[in-house]
Amino acid sequence: MSKHMITLNVNGEDHDIVVASNKTLLEVLREQLNMPDTKYGCGTGECGACSVLLEDNSAINSCLTLAATMDGKKITTASGLEKGDKLHPVQQAFIDHAAVQCGFCTPGMVVKSVSLLAKNPRPTEQEIREGLEGSICRCTGYVKIVNAVEAASKAMAGTAG
Amino acid sequence: MSSRVLTDFDLLLPGSLEEALEILDRERGAVTVLSGGTDLLVMMKAGFEADKVMSLALLGDLNRLEFDSATGLRIGARTTLAQLVDSPEVRQHYPALWQSARIFATPQLRNTATVVGNLLRGSPAGDCSAAVAALGGTLVMATAGGGRREIDIDDLWVSYGVTARADNELAVELRLPAPDSGTASAFKRLTRVNEDLAKLNVAVCLQMDGDTCKSARFAMGCVAPTMIRLPAAEAIVQGAKVDDETLARAAEAVQQDISPIDDKRSTAEYRRSVAGVYLKRAVQQACGFA
Numbered sequence: 001m002s003k004h005m006i007t008l009n010v011n012g013e014d015h016d017i018v019v020a021s022n023k024t025l026l027e028v029l030r031e032q033l034n035m036p037d038t039k040y041g042c043g044t045g046e047c048g049a050c051s052v053l054l055e056d057n058s059a060i061n062s063c064l065t066l067a068a069t070m071d072g073k074k075i076t077t078a079s080g081l082e083k084g085d086k087l088h089p090v091q092q093a094f095i096d097h098a099a100v101q102c103g104f105c106t107p108g109m110v111v112k113s114v115s116l117l118a119k120n121p122r123p124t125e126q127e128i129r130e131g132l133e134g135s136i137c138r139c140t141g142y143v144k145i146v147n148a149v150e151a152a153s154k155a156m157a158g159t160a161g
Numbered sequence: 162m163s164s165r166v167l168t169d170f171d172l173l174l175p176g177s178l179e180e181a182l183e184i185l186d187r188e189r190g191a192v193t194v195l196s197g198g199t200d201l202l203v204m205m206k207a208g209f210e211a212d213k214v215m216s217l218a219l220l221g222d223l224n225r226l227e228f229d230s231a232t233g234l235r236i237g238a239r240t241t242l243a244q245l246v247d248s249p250e251v252r253q254h255y256p257a258l259w260q261s262a263r264i265f266a267t268p269q270l271r272n273t274a275t276v277v278g279n280l281l282r283g284s285p286a287g288d289c290s291a292a293v294a295a296l297g298g299t300l301v302m303a304t305a306g307g308g309r310r311e312i313d314i315d316d317l318w319v320s321y322g323v324t325a326r327a328d329n330e331l332a333v334e335l336r337l338p339a340p341d342s343g344t345a346s347a348f349k350r351l352t353r354v355n356e357d358l359a360k361l362n363v364a365v366c367l368q369m370d371g372d373t374c375k376s377a378r379f380a381m382g383c384v385a386p387t388m389i390r391l392p393a394a395e396a397i398v399q400g401a402k403v404d405d406e407t408l409a410r411a412a413e414a415v416q417q418d419i420s421p422i423d424d425k426r427s428t429a430e431y432r433r434s435v436a437g438v439y440l441k442r443a444v445q446q447a448c449g450f451a
Contacts, residue, residue, distance in 0.1 A: 001169040021172035021214070024202075043165035044203045048354065051269055056245065058272040064202045065273070066195075068172050069218035112268065134267020135356050 003148035010035065011080025019067040022094045028061035030075065037107050038062055039080040041136070048135030051108040052077050057118035059111055078107030081114060089159070090114050093152035094145070101139030109135050113149045122153055165206040173215040178223070178303065181331055184215055184349050186305040190328040191241035196239060199266070199274040200282050216421075223333060228254065233298075233339040238332050240269040242289065255337060255366045255445070261292040266311050267356050277332050278316075283322045283387065290318075292348050292386045295364035296382030298337040302330040311336075318387035343369045347447035359383050360427035361435060365443045368396070374398045379440060384419035384432055393417040394440060403448055411444070412437030 002021040007014055010033065019028055019140045029052075030034045041049030043063050050063040053076040062075075081088035090113045093099070100106050107130065116123060116131035123131060129142070137145060162389060175181040181288065188392040189226045193211035194219075194274045195201050205211055217223065223239040226248040236245075245251045245262035252259040265271055265279075279287045280300065299311040304327075312325050319325055326332065340346075346366040368375040375403045379391040393414040401407045421432035 002171045002173075004172065004174070020168035020169075022169055024167070043206060045199055045270055046267075048267070054272075059269040060272050061199075061269050064199055064270075066198065066202070066216065068174065069216050094254060115268070117434065130355070131268060134269055150433075 002068075004071070006068060006071035008067070008070055009074040011076055012074075014054055019065070021068055023067045024063050025052070025065040025067045025070055025075075028067040029062060034076060035079070038077045039104055039107055041104070041108070046134070046136070047105070047108075048112060049108040049113040050114075051135065053111055053115060057115050059115040076111075078110050081110065085151060088114065089155040090117065090149070090152040093148040093155065095146050097148040097151060099144040099148035101137075105135060105137045105139075109137065109145060113145075113152065116149070117153055117156060121157065123149070125150070165201065167202065167205055168210070170205075170211055171213045174219055175212060175215065175217075176219050176234050178220060178331075178333065179305070181215065181217065181220060182303055182305040182329075185329045185331055188213060188215075194331065196278045197274040199270050200278065200284075218247040225334075230339055231293065234337040236276050236335040237275045238275065238334065240276055242266070242274050242276060243268075245276065245289075246271065254340050255292075255296060255346065257295055257348040257366060258289060258337070260348040261288040261350070261362075261364065262353055264350060265289060277335055280317060281324055281326060281332060283318055283320075283324045283451045284348050285321065285385060285387050285389075286362065286383050286438065287388060288348070288350060288362055288382075291362045291364040291382045292346075293337070294388050294390065295333065295348075295366040295378045296337050296346060297366070297378055298335060298446070300332050301334040301336065302326060303333045304329050304331075314389065341368070343375070345369055345447040345449070347443045349443045349446065351435060352440060358426060361421075361432050361439060363436075363439045363443045365440070365447050367403070367444065367447055369403070369448065372399060372404070381415070381419065381436065381440070381442075383427070384421040384436060388423040389418065391415055391418040391440065395443075398444070403444065408441045408444055412441045415440050 039049035041047035045061045051059045052062045055074045112135045119133045128146050192215045193212040193213050195216045223237040225237040227235045242262045242265045249277045279289050298314050348364040350362040364380045367377045382388050394411040397411045415437045421429040
């Protein structure tokens, strides 16, 4: 096993850490940095619970990313989306629309929604559903999640201009 | 956290192409190449053993995507599916490839998975593998000391999961030919839901002169141990007027080209019954008369 010294910026804060070659970004976040907001679902890139944002707002599966390959990268997790004590509009919309039941998929779902809206600020319902493919929710049936993303889209358009 | 953990391995992170090629030259088959990792890490979590893994993560200059109307499309070894989806030129000039990329896996996998990785996985189900097989092209392989060779896409897949890549070679670029005004292409895939691997996929590329097909390349996945061309169906369409009668004969001829099996995603019987229909629909989609 090889060890690798990396600097990983998570939610605006640099962490100089030594990671083992076989540790995924998800394991490093949860177990080494004690940041359990990013969830372990399937471990094989199918459920989206482990989604985190790269600097360009694209979402990746942290369970299929080797931490050692992330030296110098800036990532954002669900808990890094709020500004001060104000929730991100997507987080607020998830609460307002009861788009959370058990909550396990929620961090990944919120991260994916932020990624979708960064690329397409006014998505149609179909585009929301396509954008959230790869994030599995076993509780809500997705309707409330789609409603929340639509509401967040409107709220963000309002704040932008 | 789970039984799906990665066992120990040494990770090599070369900072230049030449360094990567020297590692391959030294280690030969002892090193496994990791690019996007969306297939390899899943396989490793399921028990595939790799003692040494070489990541291409630091080779930033391999993620190019360049179109030239005279020479065609160049896709670097690290170029992701998401880059293809975002390219207006791929969308306009290579519809089969763009359509396969747009529905490939899921958004976050498209942000990581690479086109060249999909080809080198050697899976008969690869969506952009089908598109590339239909469009035609070559994979540029590099070796230490400046060696280069091109593998025609028709010669890439040897058997299930096995490619013509030698163990000291690194694929650095995929080249697709420039389309002309008569080029038409399309991709279609059959799945239960979009995230699934295909039950069957098909891509077609035709050189048209009015209603007549001058030449055709058809590729179908999930119907043989590798992605395959459909020579019997191609022979019927080439030189013929592309109409309902020709397409019906081509759909029938597909049966000679395929050898599907039962697996957890579908059955041989079902694949046989939809193969011709999907080929016909893909040609109709390519030629704009759905």
